[in-house]
Amino acid sequence: MNKGILNQLLVLLNTNIIAAIFSYAFTVYLIKNMSVTEFGNYSYILVLGSFFSIFVSYSTEVSSPSRFLRLASFNSLIDEVISLRLILFVPTLIFFIFYSYINYSLAIGVVAISLVSMNLSFIYEIEVKNKAYAYIYFVERLFYVLVNFSVAYFIGLNLDVIFTILAIASGLSLSWQFFDKREYFKNISLSFSSGLMLLKMNSYLLFSTIVIYSYGGFSRLIIEHRLGAEMLGLYSAGWQLIMIITLFQTQVERVWRVKFSLCIEGNNRGDFIKTVTSYFLFSTIPIFIISIIVTIFSGTIIDVLFNKDYLDLVNMFPSFCLYFLVINFDSFIRTILVAENRSRIYFLVHLFNCSIMLVSMITFELQLINYLNMIVFFHAFSVSMLIAFYFHVVRPNFNFMSRG
Known part of the structure; x- marks a missing residue:
């Protein structure tokens, strides 16, 4: 099983790492060629677009594998998902x-980012064809970045052009997926x-998704309000590291989501422990290693990727790297909780801690x-509470220390 997981994950990571490199190169280009305030405005549109994208997607990509196991019908699942997404996207x-x-x-910008949420990745995931979707995503991102660089070279870029190209790239990708x-x-x-x-x-x-979004989304809006667009631009430049790890985690979830659902549906402790072990072996440990490397070479990374306006990021890199692990856990x-149909407890725990965080930030x-440290602390505390709750209340027989 581990060989199959490793092969699938490597293909996903290879395509997405290359796509991430191109995307990050474009972001660095924007950072170097925009003022900090202009990049702050660009980041503001991304934050707002991501918020609307959450509503359009409505967490259907997360719930689809476990929902499919209950419906046992692809057609019924697709009818539900597409109907809901259209209800939310059209308005x-x-x-x-x-x-x-x-x-x-x-x-x-908002329409283009929301359009991405109409993707059919949930179908590829359930069919265990994540690699096929990874190639589609790779071509989509490559097209977006290369067209932007071409336009920048010949006539120059502005926000109107950047987000129009994103809308075109998303539209073409969706057209191919539906075909x-x-x-x-x-x-x-x-x-x-x-x-x-x-x-x-x-x-x-x-x-739950909205609450999670508060850590990186609403918090940035508060930072912009309290400290201004310049500080938001600085913070958002560092947040690009989080975007890369989030991209990695998206691929990780696609590999393990169905596997965890099957273990839990079958109440199979042995397979569950094997799946957890493979998760930590192939996702948590690599992220831990990346965190150490980025922390050690933070000064060099900033010198290479950014300009002197972003030197203050050096002191923030260790916190960003710690946040990598929080996101993974x-x-x-x-x-696991989605597979258990326990989304409510996930929501309530994060809501409680995130509310305290946002009130404190305001x-x-x-x-x-x-x-940044406040965000990392409250998110980590929420995750710790949820893990303790699951293994001591929901599934004590799945606890690694139990003999069940």
Whole structure:
């Protein structure tokens, strides 16, 4: 099993690492060629677009594997997912078409990022064809970055152009995905009622995603309000490291989500422990090693990738690297709790701790690094509570220390 996991994960990582390198190179280009304030505005649109993307996706990519095991029907699952996404995406599209007359950059940015959430990765995941989707994503990102670099070379870039190209890249990628999986859509039965049913079922997952988004999304809005666009630009430059790790975790979840669901559905402790072991072996340990390397060479990384305006990031890199591990453990416990149909407890724990964090960030005027440390602490505390709850309350027989 480990060889199969390793082979699949390596293919996913190879394509996504290359895509991430191109994307990061483009981000570095923007950092070097935009003022800190301009990059802050760019980051603001990304944050807002990601927020709307959460609503359009409505956590369907997370719930689909366990939902499929219960429905035992691809057609029923696709009917539900596509119906719900259209219910949420169409009003978003209409609103921002009108809003584009006020602020085109923000409108096209939000629509483009929301469009990405319409992807069919959940189908590839359940079919255990993650590698096929990885290649599609790779081509999509490569197209986006290369077209932007080409436009930058010949006529120059601005936010309008950047996000228009993103919309085109997302649209072409979606077109290919729907063509590739066209057999599933020949007899699709879109239903408002089935979409609303899934909306209700995924409500706690959505709330959880919004709360998780608060750590990196709402917190950045508070930083922009408290410290200004320049500090947001500085912080967002460092946050690009988190984006890379999040991309890695997205691939990790696609590999292990179905496996954890099968173990839990079958109440198989032996397979569960093997799956957990493989998860830590192939995801947690590599992230730990990357964290150490990035921390040690933080000064060199900043010298190579950024300019002198970003030197203050050196002191923040250790906190960012610690956050890599927090994200990995959060992904682990979320995958398990979703398979257990325990999204509610995941939501409530994060809501409690994140609320305290946001109130503290609003109440106290702190330095930028202190805001980051606060985010890392409260997120880590939430994850620790959830892991303890699962292995001592939900599945004590799955505890590594138990003899069950």
